[in-house]
């Protein structure tokens with residue numbers, strides 16, 4: 057096997073999808089701890105990265121700070137190389153969060169045992185489902201009072217359509233976490249706490265008899281429930297998992313590092329390595345082809361003094377070597393990759409070589425945009441990255457009309473980078489474009505950059521819409537007349553119908569079923 061295919065086979069590239077506070081940062085730390093990237097938990101994400109507010113973000117931006125600049129954490133585990141691609145969350149939830157999912161081969165759905173499936177998790181799940189990404193579910197915080205385990209399985213199956221196939225089953229109800237029954241061999245993994253969860257929790261593996269003697273009824277209940285699961289066909293089946301029909305489930309306490317080693321083993325054993333990737337024509341590009349990659353995220357304005365711009369690419373085929381001159385398929389221009397980095401949290405490290413599945417941050421990437429394909433030798437274009445359904449809309453106006461040119465340039469740049477979608481409505485005209493975003497913090501980021509980077513201060517007027525559907529020129533006039541609706545166009549010509557709420561959308565759909573109103577990916 058060549059280097060590219062051989063190295064690809066060892067790679068597991070995944071993202072964690074979750075709702076804020078489910079424990080993603082804690083889990084990330086715990087994973088890094090298990091893989092010996094760090095000595096003690098707490099080193100990856102500082103406290104400041106949590107629940108960041110806009111002003112924090114601006115400060116973070118200046119300090120080249122935390123979660124926003126995170127991209128991918130790479131570490132070796134067993135025979136594998138694991139890439140954990142960060143999904144921006146909290147206040148910085150944006151289209152980037154969705155776009156990251158185009159760069160991974162698997163996802164870990166992290167669920168808070170007390171809360172079940174929450175909105176942000178469901179939105180991210182919808183994107184994974186659309187892409188057919190296999191999902192491993194981790195029920196976190198089992199050390200705290202929470203929902204009933206069987207009830208949680210029902211919720212997963214009803215709301216995601218995936219059949220949960222627990223690999224482990226908790227011994228003790230939520231809040232009384234004794235350990236887990238390993239359904240694969242019937243053994244018991246006893247849960248032990250370490251001081252503050254700061255070191256790897258030692259897992260004592262015991263036989264069923266020893267477990268019964270130690271845990272009594274809690275063990276008997278776990279065995280009975282596990283048998284019940286077996287009878288309902290909730291056993292792991294690798295093919296069904298890879299096909300996106302089932303989801304293996306693990307029970308964990310990330311803060312105590314419990315269940316984290318098993319998650320890593322599960323990722324290495326079950327999650328798929330990078331595969332041949334179809335190009336824009338649907339033709340699969342072999343892992344062994346010359347180097348190719350696509351840009352899934354661009355970050356600019358992190359340091360206005362330097363006009364720094366980082367583009368993150370996922371390697372799809374071949375071997376990447378720093379210093380390579382690659383071609384950008386978007387404009388056939390060469391791009392020199394002199395500065396290639398691995399970025400996670402505050403840390404940036406120069407990358408010399410990367411393989412399919414790896415994420416590389418390219419510095420000075422002024423010429424690169426989201427969705428661009430990069431290659432050497434054999435031309436290739438990967439499919440464009442879908443734009444996702446925005447949920448917040450605001451009219452942008454330049455404060456000082458003499459700055460109109462700078463305003464236009466800034467708007468075009470931000471739209472090109474994918475920071476915001478810029479829509480035009482016939483009603484409002486070109487001079488008052490409508491900014492559309494997935495997370496409202498993008499408005500503030502846009503305003504900040506317009507003022508400081510382009511010298512054109514903008515005022516924003518929020519619009520009452522919260523829902524978008526794709527439509528066409530035929531349906532547009534009728535939709536525009538409906539109450540609580542407006543039609544706008546995207547720069548690519550696509551028409552979007554905006555609605556204040558799902559009721560006005562439903563009313564229109566019921567009264568005029570002939571109208572084209574197609575859901576956009578995610579955020580449904």
Ligand code: G4P
Pocket residue numbers: 074075076077078079080081082083106196197198199200308309310311312
């Ligand atoms: P996020 O990145 O998904 O937003 O979540 P984060 O890891 O920041 O965790 C949110 C809160 O949940 C934190 O508490 C964290 O300690 C706690 N947590 C995470 N995993 C577990 C777990 O397995 N069990 C329990 N009991 N708690 C967990 P916090 O109060 O916000 O912060 P801290 O004071 O604990 O650091």
